[in-house]
Amino acid sequence: MAGLSADRPSEVVLAARVARQFYLEGLSKVDIADRLGISRFRVARLLDSARETGMVRIEIGLPGGSLDAGLSAELCSAFGLKHAFVFNFPDDDERALRRRLGEAAGQALMDLITPGDVLGMSWSRTLSGLAAALTQMPPCPIVQLTGAVPPPDGRDLLDLVRSVARIGGGPAHVFYAPMILDDAQMAAAIRRQADIAGAFALVPSVTLAVVAIGAWAPGLSTIYDAITPAERDALAAQGVCAELAGVFIGEDGRPVTTPLDSRMIVTPGPALERIPFVLCVAWGVSKSPAVCAAIRGDMVHGLVTHASLARALLHLADGRGGGR
Amino acid sequence: MAGLSADRPSEVVLAARVARQFYLEGLSKVDIADRLGISRFRVARLLDSARETGMVRIEIGLPGGSLDAGLSAELCSAFGLKHAFVFNFPDDDERALRRRLGEAAGQALMDLITPGDVLGMSWSRTLSGLAAALTQMPPCPIVQLTGAVPPPDGRDLLDLVRSVARIGGGPAHVFYAPMILDDAQMAAAIRRQADIAGAFALVPSVTLAVVAIGAWAPGLSTIYDAITPAERDALAAQGVCAELAGVFIGEDGRPVTTPLDSRMIVTPGPALERIPFVLCVAWGVSKSPAVCAAIRGDMVHGLVTHASLARALLHLADGRGGGR
DNA sequence: GATCTGGGCGCTCAAATGAGCGACCAGCTC
DNA sequence: GAGCTGGTCGCTCATTTGAGCGCCCAGATC
Numbered sequence: 001m002a003g004l005s006a007d008r009p010s011e012v013v014l015a016a017r018v019a020r021q022f023y024l025e026g027l028s029k030v031d032i033a034d035r036l037g038i039s040r041f042r043v044a045r046l047l048d049s050a051r052e053t054g055m056v057r058i059e060i061g062l063p064g065g066s067l068d069a070g071l072s073a074e075l076c077s078a079f080g081l082k083h084a085f086v087f088n089f090p091d092d093d094e095r096a097l098r099r100r101l102g103e104a105a106g107q108a109l110m111d112l113i114t115p116g117d118v119l120g121m122s123w124s125r126t127l128s129g130l131a132a133a134l135t136q137m138p139p140c141p142i143v144q145l146t147g148a149v150p151p152p153d154g155r156d157l158l159d160l161v162r163s164v165a166r167i168g169g170g171p172a173h174v175f176y177a178p179m180i181l182d183d184a185q186m187a188a189a190i191r192r193q194a195d196i197a198g199a200f201a202l203v204p205s206v207t208l209a210v211v212a213i214g215a216w217a218p219g220l221s222t223i224y225d226a227i228t229p230a231e232r233d234a235l236a237a238q239g240v241c242a243e244l245a246g247v248f249i250g251e252d253g254r255p256v257t258t259p260l261d262s263r264m265i266v267t268p269g270p271a272l273e274r275i276p277f278v279l280c281v282a283w284g285v286s287k288s289p290a291v292c293a294a295i296r297g298d299m300v301h302g303l304v305t306h307a308s309l310a311r312a313l314l315h316l317a318d319g320r321g322g323g324r
Numbered sequence: 325m326a327g328l329s330a331d332r333p334s335e336v337v338l339a340a341r342v343a344r345q346f347y348l349e350g351l352s353k354v355d356i357a358d359r360l361g362i363s364r365f366r367v368a369r370l371l372d373s374a375r376e377t378g379m380v381r382i383e384i385g386l387p388g389g390s391l392d393a394g395l396s397a398e399l400c401s402a403f404g405l406k407h408a409f410v411f412n413f414p415d416d417d418e419r420a421l422r423r424r425l426g427e428a429a430g431q432a433l434m435d436l437i438t439p440g441d442v443l444g445m446s447w448s449r450t451l452s453g454l455a456a457a458l459t460q461m462p463p464c465p466i467v468q469l470t471g472a473v474p475p476p477d478g479r480d481l482l483d484l485v486r487s488v489a490r491i492g493g494g495p496a497h498v499f500y501a502p503m504i505l506d507d508a509q510m511a512a513a514i515r516r517q518a519d520i521a522g523a524f525a526l527v528p529s530v531t532l533a534v535v536a537i538g539a540w541a542p543g544l545s546t547i548y549d550a551i552t553p554a555e556r557d558a559l560a561a562q563g564v565c566a567e568l569a570g571v572f573i574g575e576d577g578r579p580v581t582t583p584l585d586s587r588m589i590v591t592p593g594p595a596l597e598r599i600p601f602v603l604c605v606a607w608g609v610s611k612s613p614a615v616c617a618a619i620r621g622d623m624v625h626g627l628v629t630h631a632s633l634a635r636a637l638l639h640l641a642d643g644r645g646g647g648r
Numbered sequence: 649g650a651t652c653t654g655g656g657c658g659c660t661c662a663a664a665t666g667a668g669c670g671a672c673c674a675g676c677t678c
Numbered sequence: 679g680a681g682c683t684g685g686t687c688g689c690t691c692a693t694t695t696g697a698g699c700g701c702c703c704a705g706a707t708c
Contacts, residue, residue: 009391009409009428010435016384016393017400023382028666028694041658044695050384055393057383058347060340060374067333069340069379076341085333104333111334352664352696365688368665 012055014038015046019056022047062088066104071310075303078317079295082277083112083302086310091285097306098283102129105281105304109210110134112279112302117207120145120267121164122245123157124212124222126281131160137168143202144172145209145272146246147179147265149222173199177265179246180226184262191265203267209275213282213300214243215290231260242290244280244299247272249290253297277301288312336379338362339370343380346371386412390428395634399627402641403619406601407436407626410634415609421630422607426453429605429628433534434458436603436626441531444469444591445488446569447481448536448546450605455484461492467526468496469533469596470570471503471589473546497523501589503570504550508586515589527591533599537606537624538567539614555584566614568604568623571596573614577621601625612636 017036021027022043029047033040050056060070068086075084085108089100105127113119115138121127122145142165148157158174165172175196181187190196214221216236221243224232235248240256242249246266250256255269272278279302282291292313294300305313341360345351346367353371357364374380384394392410399408409432413424429451437443439462445451446469466489472481482498489496499519505511514520538545540560545567548556559572564580566573570590574580579593596602603626606615616637618624629637 008435009432010407012391012393013396013400013408016397019384020394020397020401024384030694039658040695042656045656055385057385059381060343060348061379061381067336069336070344072337073340073344076337077344083334084337108333111332354664363688364665366686369686 011046015050015055018043018046019050023056066100068307068310071307071314074314075305075310078314079303081295081301081303083108083279084310085302085304087304087306089306091306091308098126099129099132101281101283101304101306102126103133105210105279106130106133108279108302108304109208110136112277113138113140113208115140118143118202118205119164119170120203120206120209120275121157121161122146122209122211123149123151123160124214124281125151126283127210127212128153128155128160130210131163131167134164134167137164137170139168139170141171141173141202142168143206144174144199145203145206145211145267147175147177149179149226173202175199179265180223180260181263181265187263187265196265200267203271204274206275208277208279209245209272210279210281211245213280213287213291213294215287216240216242216248217286217290220284220287220290227260234258235260242294244278244294245272249294249297249299251293251296253293253295253299255299273299279304281305282309285309285312288316292316335370339374339379342367342370343374347380347382390424392631392634395631395638398638399629399634402638403627405619405625405627407432407603408634409626409628411628411630413630415630415632418608422450423453423456425605425607425628425630426450427457429534429603430454430457432603432626432628433532434460436601437462437464437532439464442467442526442529443488443494444527444530444533444599445481445485446470446533446535447473447475447484448538448605449475450607451534451536452477452479452484454534455487455491458488458491461488461494463492463494465495465497465526466492467530468498468523469527469530469535469591471501473503473550497526499523503589504547504584505587505589511587511589520589524591527595528598530599532601532603533569533596534603534605535569537604537611537615537618539611540565540567540572541610541614544608544611544614551584558582559584566618568602568618569596573618573621573623575617575620577617577619577623579623597623603628605629606633609633609636612640616640 018032021032022029029040029043033043062068066088068088071086072084075081075086085104087104089097091097117140119140119142121142128151142161144157144161161174162172177190177196214223216224218224223243223246235258238256238258239250240248240258241251246264247269248256248258255273278300280300281304285308288309295303342356345356346353353364353367357367386392390412392412395410396408399405399410409428411428413421415421441464443464443466445466452475466485468481468485485498486496501514501520538547540548542548547567547570559582562580562582563574564572564582565575570588571593572580572582579597602624604624605628607630609632612633619627
């Protein structure tokens with residue numbers, strides 16, 4: 001099985017000739033065999049040897065642009081994702097990285113959405129820039145998946161949903177409610193409001209959702225930063241390590257039920273799990289354990305991210321599951 | 325035929341996934357199609373696109389060692405050689421380069437020779453080191469192809485022929501005569517000597533010859549340096565641009581008949597042309613036009629050389645014939 | 649010399665692949 | 679709406695390719 005002994009220069013060169021003609025000139029093995037006056041079986045064996053000895057090197061590369069197709073493909077394989085989009089954006093400027101990833105998510109959304117879809121959306125600082133890159137959309141209905149959190153720049157989830165709906169021309173199903181309330185009774189009362197109940201009634205029909213992944217750590221999740229230290233610790237003790245559209249996720253990538261749930265206006269975990277395609281955006285190497293957990297389960301089907309986080313994820317996957 | 329539009333990230337990534345699985349994991353297109361849930365035709369088209377757009381990069385590389393298989397293969401194709409051996413030897417130290425090329429020629433000879441062969445040999449400073457690398461040889465008869473020139477270090481053609489014969493255990497057919505004589509009559513007389521005539525009678529049975537290529541310029545040919553300036557110019561005027569075992573070669577790679585021939589004890593050009601396999605050793609970028617001419621015709625079937633000369637040859641071939 | 653053994657070679661047959669073709673669809677023009 | 683056009687898709691059929699097998703030869707062992 002080794003082949004190509006080092007003390008047979010003519011065979012090494014012959015293998016190189018065969019490899020050139022096969023891989024670079026695109027000739028068939030039969031043609032090569034005829035030209036070189038050897039059997040097609042020998043051609044095949046020489047090619048095998050050339051591959052085995054590393055004489056033929058094949059790389060799946062960056063075709064240009066900022067999309068790293070090779071990393072994206074690896075991520076798909078390693079985590080069983082249906083789609084992954086890894087972009088070569090520099091990490092140094094956080095604001096620019098967020099903006100570009102938001103636009104990239106818009107690109108991905110345009111690419112994935114089809115006229116029959118019903119789009120669900122949640123909010124994050126990264127996603128708030130998504131609409132800027134949307135140039136064309138089918139007129140899909142768009143559903144607000146969670147209550148709103150007050151954004152620093154005033155562009156909130158309702159703005160995002162409406163912007164996206166305007167581009168496609170489809171109906172926007174929005175409602176006015178905060179994401180977190182002080183007590184469960186008030187949350188329940190709010191959920192009974194007609195517009196909110198109406199929006200949530202549409203969730204089962206959502207076919208494509210765009211959400212961000214938060215990590216359960218300071219500064220890495222809007223919710224983490226919005227609650228008390230005691231609540232943070234309680235959830236961490238329950239195994240929460242990531243957060244997806246207000247749904248808490250454990251290390252196995254499945255939703256974790258927490259006492260906080262009753263005080264939140266969000267699509268419930270089981271409902272989120274039933275959405276056929278959930279596209280996530282994640283950002284920052286420090287989030288890698290959280291993202292790893294989130295995409296490990298079956299909840300997340302697509303991921304938009306940048307190269308350094310992607311590499312960190314692949315490293316985690318290699319270390320643990322022994323993925324190739 | 326272009327495919328993979330830049331504004332379809334998912335298709336680009338899909339192509340990368342397909343390419344990974346096909347080229348790196350060795351799966352069949354049918355398997356890939358089944359895994360990804362697409363048709364095998366789509367797999368084939370994605371692979372074509374990936375090749376076209378340069379997403380898949382294939383290089384035929386150096387497997388290690390000093391033999392550059394890629395350059396060797398290119399040289400074979402560009403000049404229609406049966407065998408080429410290009411070695412990555414540094415150019416800076418001429419003595420070392422010559423020694424290593426001589427040994428490399430020995431390697432090539434061991435590789436190419438088979439028990440039924442009759443080996444013909446001529447001399448050059450490079451070839452004088454050939455025997456040093458010979459470890460095993462079939463017991464082939466070995467024939468001296470030319471008269472001798474006095475070597476600087478005393479190791480002459482007869483020594484070389486005898487050394488090679490000793491390693492293989494075959495008979496050595498040598499004779500005592502200089503390569504160049506002062507007048508034609510004396511040369512004719514010498515040719516009639518029994519041992520010389522005997523050796524030359526064997527030339528038609530020679531199946532494999534090892535010779536060096538000289539360029540028609542000062543310091544690049546033993547013969548050039550051995551004759552008068554007037555003779556040099558006369559031969560140059562006749563179109564001589566290279567020299568092979570004492571046979572003068574024109575720009576078309578075919579032997580040139582010259583007045584000098586009658587004064588030389590060498591295998592005649594037509595006889596040399598009839599040898600089934602002529603293996604040449606050449607050295608030095610300054611010889612590239614001569615080597616190019618010599619290997620252009622059908623006289624030379626194999627070449628042992630170093631990377632920089634090989635590249636110069638390919639450059640010449642590209643410029644002229646438009647070889648790819 | 650007889651026998652064994654390992655490796656290279658080329659055959660057969662089934663699976664994989666490519667070339668070419670028509671179906672289908674979206675967008676456009678009239 | 680009818681008709682045209684450019685593009686993608688998957689089919690058929692012929693060719694190419696791979697897996698496995700037996701042959702043959704060289705070298706080792708007895």
